[in-house]
Amino acid sequence: MREALEDLAAVGALDGVRVVELASEHGAFAGKLLADLGAEVIVVEPPGGHGSRLFEPFLDDEPGPERSLWWWLYNSGKLSVTLDLSDPVDAENFTRLVASSDVVLEGETPGHLAALGLDYEDVVSRQPEVVWVSLTPFGRSGTRAHEPATDLTILAGAGPAWSCGYDDHLLPPVRPGGNQGYHTACLWVVMSTMVALYARQTLGLGQLVDVSMHAASNVTTEAATYEWLVAGETVQRQSFRHAAVRPTPQRLMRSADGGTVIGASPRYAEEFRTLIDWVVELGIDDRIDEFFFLAMGVERGGVVLTEIGTDPEATAIYQAGADALRAVAEHLTAKEWFLEAQRRGIAAGVMLAPEDVIENEHFVARGFPVAVHHEDLGRTFTYPGPAFRAPSSPWRVRGRAPHVGEHTEMIMGALIEEVG
Amino acid sequence: MTVSGIAGVTPAPRPARPRALAGIRVCDFSGQLAGAGATRFLAAMGAEVIRIEDPIAEGYWDVLRGVPPYVDERRGRELGGAFNNHNVEKLGVTLNLRTDAGKQLLRELVAVSDVVTENFAPGVLERLGFPYEELRGINEEIVYVSNSGFGHSGPYREFKTWGPLAQACCGLAFSTGLGDQAPAGIGYSYMDHHGGNFMVIAIMAGLMHRDRTGEGQWIDLSCTDAGALLNGPALLDYTVNGRPLRRPGSPDSNRSRSPLMAPHGIYPSAGEDNWVAIACRDDKDWAALATLADGSWAADACWVVLGGRIDGEDELDRRMAEWTRGRDRFELAATLRSVGVPAAAVQRPGERIELDPGTLEWGLWPTVTHTEMGRVRVDGVPVHFSVTDWVIERGAPCLGEHNDRVFGGLLGHSEAELRRFKEDGVL
Numbered sequence: 098m099r100e101a102l103e104d105l106a107a108v109g110a111l112d113g114v115r116v117v118e119l120a121s122e123h124g125a126f127a128g129k130l131l132a133d134l135g136a137e138v139i140v141v142e143p144p145g146g147h148g149s150r151l152f153e154p155f156l157d158d159e160p161g162p163e164r165s166l167w168w169w170l171y172n173s174g175k176l177s178v179t180l181d182l183s184d185p186v187d188a189e190n191f192t193r194l195v196a197s198s199d200v201v202l203e204g205e206t207p208g209h210l211a212a213l214g215l216d217y218e219d220v221v222s223r224q225p226e227v228v229w230v231s232l233t234p235f236g237r238s239g240t241r242a243h244e245p246a247t248d249l250t251i252l253a254g255a256g257p258a259w260s261c262g263y264d265d266h267l268l269p270p271v272r273p274g275g276n277q278g279y280h281t282a283c284l285w286v287v288m289s290t291m292v293a294l295y296a297r298q299t300l301g302l303g304q305l306v307d308v309s310m311h312a313a314s315n316v317t318t319e320a321a322t323y324e325w326l327v328a329g330e331t332v333q334r335q336s337f338r339h340a341a342v343r344p345t346p347q348r349l350m351r352s353a354d355g356g357t358v359i360g361a362s363p364r365y366a367e368e369f370r371t372l373i374d375w376v377v378e379l380g381i382d383d384r385i386d387e388f389f390f391l392a393m394g395v396e397r398g399g400v401v402l403t404e405i406g407t408d409p410e411a412t413a414i415y416q417a418g419a420d421a422l423r424a425v426a427e428h429l430t431a432k433e434w435f436l437e438a439q440r441r442g443i444a445a446g447v448m449l450a451p452e453d454v455i456e457n458e459h460f461v462a463r464g465f466p467v468a469v470h471h472e473d474l475g476r477t478f479t480y481p482g483p484a485f486r487a488p489s490s491p492w493r494v495r496g497r498a499p500h501v502g503e504h505t506e507m508i509m510g511a512l513i514e515e516v517g
Numbered sequence: 518m519t520v521s522g523i524a525g526v527t528p529a530p531r532p533a534r535p536r537a538l539a540g541i542r543v544c545d546f547s548g549q550l551a552g553a554g555a556t557r558f559l560a561a562m563g564a565e566v567i568r569i570e571d572p573i574a575e576g577y578w579d580v581l582r583g584v585p586p587y588v589d590e591r592r593g594r595e596l597g598g599a600f601n602n603h604n605v606e607k608l609g610v611t612l613n614l615r616t617d618a619g620k621q622l623l624r625e626l627v628a629v630s631d632v633v634t635e636n637f638a639p640g641v642l643e644r645l646g647f648p649y650e651e652l653r654g655i656n657e658e659i660v661y662v663s664n665s666g667f668g669h670s671g672p673y674r675e676f677k678t679w680g681p682l683a684q685a686c687c688g689l690a691f692s693t694g695l696g697d698q699a700p701a702g703i704g705y706s707y708m709d710h711h712g713g714n715f716m717v718i719a720i721m722a723g724l725m726h727r728d729r730t731g732e733g734q735w736i737d738l739s740c741t742d743a744g745a746l747l748n749g750p751a752l753l754d755y756t757v758n759g760r761p762l763r764r765p766g767s768p769d770s771n772r773s774r775s776p777l778m779a780p781h782g783i784y785p786s787a788g789e790d791n792w793v794a795i796a797c798r799d800d801k802d803w804a805a806l807a808t809l810a811d812g813s814w815a816a817d818a819c820w821v822v823l824g825g826r827i828d829g830e831d832e833l834d835r836r837m838a839e840w841t842r843g844r845d846r847f848e849l850a851a852t853l854r855s856v857g858v859p860a861a862a863v864q865r866p867g868e869r870i871e872l873d874p875g876t877l878e879w880g881l882w883p884t885v886t887h888t889e890m891g892r893v894r895v896d897g898v899p900v901h902f903s904v905t906d907w908v909i910e911r912g913a914p915c916l917g918e919h920n921d922r923v924f925g926g927l928l929g930h931s932e933a934e935l936r937r938f939k940e941d942g943v944l
Contacts, residue, residue: 249796
């Protein structure tokens, strides 16, 4: 199929949309995504810069507010304005900045902005078209609204951790790595912001968009939730496979070169046939105890998932398929396994670390790694790029993260001029 | 209490809530969770989502059709709880695209739609005769969004995936585990959820661009690209500092390296398989925790500043576990939070769904009515909109449940034509 080629002159889908973002640890990724989609995102920081500028790791491991890779990643493509919201002059400037914007994105503790007279309710009467997005651990109101939380405690309380970990339940449940509690909530922020902007076109009205991190992770746990909702069953965590009500067979396999690989056990007749051919070609059929069950898989026309564990013959066939996959994997390098299995139409994978992914041939060919120039350092670094290719309204990383207050003069100067 | 709860009193009709995506029609081939999860949200926000299924395969292309969990002892194509959860508020039609009449009906539907969505393997819709060029020929403004494991370009474009495989190939599974163990991976199809969420973003981007320019486009979403984007700062630590995540003792995702925090972990508590998560963000949090921890260990000067806690993190975690082991996880977490320290019991599904005001007050588990299953609770939406809030009331469609409404009511075919379509195996 033809590749979707990007129009170099095209602008992003959110071109012309101004977002004012109050800097926060949990909302930064949302602002970055909105910037990638074409919005002008102005991150408002306290004088001296937001605390997340001091999050590890740092460029060359030397701490400094312009050297945090956390800040770089989550604030690329934004502009920075410093304002002290507790100062009346700056508060007035903030109001002016909000008045010039389409979207406000804030992650403040509920009540904090209201105490300053700078909350949604203070703004909406004079700016009914504003889309005001709050991202908080538990929503803007309710019993839990003021509880402290981090990515870890959200993922523990909201379900993900219960489903992640090892067969050995003396080992603790595991937090999904890489800030997924924040990421999950931020995706809901972006989706909802776009829907509210879309609705504004017909309604002529903005609205308050209240996003709960806890709720977001609660509805991002797949079967753990609906096994309970529908059948009152509780899933249990298992090493490297889906948490399940009843134990399922191990999926991870070792390749000949010590890599970790996975493969989907065959279910359809043609998949059993493919696997038989492969095993015979490799001359390893003697390593599979119940080789004849594979042929039965072909004759039987495959197996149905609901038969596994209930129908003894189907279960044996399914198990033989898994054993054959394992024997093949142990005979090949991880990469041979992955490419050759896929060439034969078997869904197979290899476990890649983030550093493998950013250099992998496929991701490189799709343009996922992108170069971001840091003219202040005279260096260019590789960043993660687009999740999708939209040729006419491209996803683009717009540039490096801003320095503390780098755009205060430019942006606030223009606003004051307008008013003046 | 409202009067509507009193028997015999007919409640006044609720004022119609404005719907954010009113007037948007989605011609939806997507399924499983990665695709169905996307159009589910659009439907909850008021879009008319018409889910198209193959009558010959009885919709079983979607592997979630008919599989557990079930509400009762009944089994069958329409009774799968997962399928219902992911397809609420959609209309369901059947269309046999092997037939000319089926192809013609699809053309008619595309002509009156805003969006076409699919998460087939690359090339499937093309082989059915509907590549983007064909769709654009029918409707120049159509927003066509494809969602696949590896996208439609690059050397792996034809590769097959499912949730755990995509997670293995994008870095997320590797990143999840304890330092002295093999990766644990994520114990569910996390990237199916987020494949769907990125798909919503792609659809909205396509619609906003179309409204501004009158131009449609084909958007190519790759679940593994999307997953790779979720790796967090570890990726830059490699590209900037040359430090890989694969190194001795790493990754340990219960610890926090970006930013550095300690103690930061999931610790044992009283009872079987009970755990509590505790995060000290800074020295102030630690000082608050130390006042609660009995015995002299927590008062030791070596733990006062972060550097000391990181240097002695193995010992610190051992001490923490000793302290938490005999305590009730809910009480301990509440006590820690009362002094400002983030803490949470690791909740079981039944606890976070039935007992947690954070989900109950939100209305996070709405009940839908499914034509065959009856009343079933499903996932809600973690966002409340002050003007155009979501609506989730109708269960997933049965196979072809809305054929008459869509092909008759919407496209204007007569009852006789519909009968013939059914007889000819078109629907």
